[in-house]
Amino acid sequence: MSFLTAARLLRTLPKSPPVSLSVARAARISLPALSRAIHATPPKPDTANALQSSNPPLSFPCLDKLEDLTRSLDGGPEPAYDRIVTGYSTFHSPSPFLCDHGGILPSISLAYETWGTLNDVKSNAILIHTGLSGSSHAKSHPLNPTPGWWETFIGPGLYIDTDKFYVICTNILGGCYGSTGPSSVDPADGEKYATRFPVLTVWDMVRAQFIMLDSMGIQKLHASVGSSMGGMQSLAAAALFPDRIDRVVSISACARSHPYSIALRHTQRQVLMSDPHWNRGFYYGGVHPHVGMKLAREIATITYRSGPEWELRFGRKRASNSSPSLCPDFLIETYLDHQGERFCQQYDANSLLYISKAMDLFDMSASAQQELLAKRVLNAPKLDFIRCHEDKSRIAQQCNLVTPRSALEPGAKHERPHLAASATPDLEDLVEGMRGIQMPALVLGVQSDILFPSWQQKEISECLKRSGNKAITYYELDSMYGHDTFLIDRVGVGSAVKGHLELAE
Numbered sequence: 112m113s114f115l116t117a118a119r120l121l122r123t124l125p126k127s128p129p130v131s132l133s134v135a136r137a138a139r140i141s142l143p144a145l146s147r148a149i150h151a152t153p154p155k156p157d158t159a160n161a162l163q164s165s166n167p168p169l170s171f172p173c174l175d176k177l178e179d180l181t182r183s184l185d186g187g188p189e190p191a192y193d194r195i196v197t198g199y200s201t202f203h204s205p206s207p208f209l210c211d212h213g214g215i216l217p218s219i220s221l222a223y224e225t226w227g228t229l230n231d232v233k234s235n236a237i238l239i240h241t242g243l244s245g246s247s248h249a250k251s252h253p254l255n256p257t258p259g260w261w262e263t264f265i266g267p268g269l270y271i272d273t274d275k276f277y278v279i280c281t282n283i284l285g286g287c288y289g290s291t292g293p294s295s296v297d298p299a300d301g302e303k304y305a306t307r308f309p310v311l312t313v314w315d316m317v318r319a320q321f322i323m324l325d326s327m328g329i330q331k332l333h334a335s336v337g338s339s340m341g342g343m344q345s346l347a348a349a350a351l352f353p354d355r356i357d358r359v360v361s362i363s364a365c366a367r368s369h370p371y372s373i374a375l376r377h378t379q380r381q382v383l384m385s386d387p388h389w390n391r392g393f394y395y396g397g398v399h400p401h402v403g404m405k406l407a408r409e410i411a412t413i414t415y416r417s418g419p420e421w422e423l424r425f426g427r428k429r430a431s432n433s434s435p436s437l438c439p440d441f442l443i444e445t446y447l448d449h450q451g452e453r454f455c456q457q458y459d460a461n462s463l464l465y466i467s468k469a470m471d472l473f474d475m476s477a478s479a480q481q482e483l484l485a486k487r488v489l490n491a492p493k494l495d496f497i498r499c500h501e502d503k504s505r506i507a508q509q510c511n512l513v514t515p516r517s518a519l520e521p522g523a524k525h526e527r528p529h530l531a532a533s534a535t536p537d538l539e540d541l542v543e544g545m546r547g548i549q550m551p552a553l554v555l556g557v558q559s560d561i562l563f564p565s566w567q568q569k570e571i572s573e574c575l576k577r578s579g580n581k582a583i584t585y586y587e588l589d590s591m592y593g594h595d596t597f598l599i600d601r602v603g604v605g606s607a608v609k610g611h612l613e614l615a616e
C-alpha cells in the first residue's frame with residue numbers, strides 16, 4: 112500500500128490510536144506505512160488531491176434542524192401568543208395611558224384571571240404579580256383547565272387559600288398574553304406597535320393594574336404578592352399606593368437592579384437583536400427571530416437555575432455515546448437547547464426586550480422615583496393634548512401641548528411629601544424611597560439565586576427596617592433551584608406566603 116493511500120485511509124479513521132491501529136491492521140496497512148503516515152509531514156498534494164482536507168468536516172444536525180425550523184416559519188404567521196393562553200378576561204381602559212418615560216398608549220388592555228370570591232366589602236382581594244414571562248394563568252379553572260404556573264400554590268385550603276381570598280392575576284402591560292404590548296395593534300394606524308411601543312417601567316405596569324382595580328371597585332388589597340419581577344411590582348405597588356395595600360410579599364426580587372443582573376439581561380437582548388429576522392422589531396407577519404430568541408432564553412435559563420441542581424440532575428452525562436460534536440452533546444446542553452426552543456415558540460421577542468429593560472430600569476431610590484415623577488409631570492400635557500383632540504368641544508387654547516413652566520425650571524423638584532432631597536448617600540436614598548412601605552412585609556430569598564442574590568433580599572429587608580417598618584419577616588431558603596425556586600418549592604415558598612397572608616392583624 113502506498114504512503115498516500117495509507118494517509119488517505121487514515122484521515123477517515125477515528126483519531127483514537129488503538130482503534131486506528133486495529134482498523135489499519137484490518138485494512139492490511141503495514142506498520143511502517145502507518146507510522147510514516149502518522150508522523151511524517153504530508154507531501155504537497157498533487158493536483159488531483161488539492162481540495163482534500165486533513166479531516167472530513169463535522170456534521171451539524173443541530174444547525175440543520177434550526178435552519179429547517181426557521182425555513183418552515185418563513186412567510187408563515189408568527190405564533191399567536193395571545194392564544195397560547197386562553198380563558199382569561201380582559202379589562203379595557205379607553206383612556207390614554209402616559210408611560211413614565213413619556214410614551215403614550217392611546218388605550219390599554221390587561222388580561223386577568225380570578226379565583227375565589229370577592230367578599231361584600233371587597234376586602235379580601237390578593238393581587239399576584241408575575242415574573243417576566245408569566246401569563247395571567249396562575250391556576251386552572253373551568254375556562255382553561257391547563258395547570259397554571261402557580262397551580263399547586265393557589266386553591267381551596269392551599270397556600271393562597273381561595274376559600275378565604277379572592278385572587279387576581281394579570282398579564283403585565285407589555286406582555287403578549289392578552290395585555291397591551293408590542294405585538295398589540297396601535298389604534299392610531301391599525302398596525303402592530305412593534306418597536307413603536309414606548310419604553311416601559313415596572314411602575315407603569317403597576318399603575319395599569321391599579322386602574323383595573325379601580326374599575327373593579329377594589330379600594331384596598333389584602334395583599335400584593337410577587338416573585339422575581341413580580342416582587343419588584345409588589346414593592347412598587349406598596350410604595351405607590353401605601354394606603355391601598357394591607358400587606359406585601361416580595362420573593363426573589365430586589366429594590367434596585369444590580370449591574371450584574373443588568374449585564375446578564377443585556378447579553379440576552381444583544382443576542383436577540385442580532386438576529387437579522389428581528390429586523391429592529393418589525394418582524395410581525397414575516398419570519399420571527401427564532402434563533403435570537405432561542406439563544407437569549409438559553410442564556411436566561413442559566414441565570415434562572417443553579418449549578419448544584421444541574422450537577423444532581425445531569426452531572427456530566429452525555430446525551431448519547433456517539434463521538435463528541437459541536438452540537439448539544441452533554442445532557443445540560445440538550446436541556447438548554449430544549450428550553451430555548453420551547454420558549455421561542457411561546458413568547459414574543461419584543462415583549463421580552465421591553466420587559467427585560469423595565470427590570471434593568473427598576474430602582475426604588477427616592478432620587479430615581481423623583482426623576483420619574485418629574486418626567487410624568489413634564490409629559491402630562493401630552494395626555495391633555497390627546498384628550499382635546501378626541502373632545503372637539505374643548506377650546507383650542509387648552510389643546511396646546513404646553514409643558515408647565517415649573518416643570519422646566521432648572522432643578523425643579525416634584526417631591527412626594529415623604530421623599531427627601533436627592534443628594535442623600537446611596538443606601539439612605541434607597542431607604543428614603545421605601546419609607547412609604549409601612550405595612551407588614553414578607554421578604555423571601557433563595558441562597559442559590561445568582562440573578563437576585565440573597566444579599567439583595569437582605570437589602571430590601573434592611574431598607575424597610577431602617578425606614579421604620581417594624582413588621583418585616585425575612586426568610587432565606589436553601590433550595591437548590593436558584594431564582595426559579597418560587598415556581599418549584601411549593602412547601603418552602605408556599606408555607607412562608609401562607610403564614611404571612613393569614614397573619615392575624
Ligand SMILES: N[C@@H](CCO)C(=O)O
Pocket residue numbers: 242243244245338339340415595
Ligand atoms: N422563569 C421566569 C424567571 C423570571 O421571572 C420567567 O421567565 O418569568
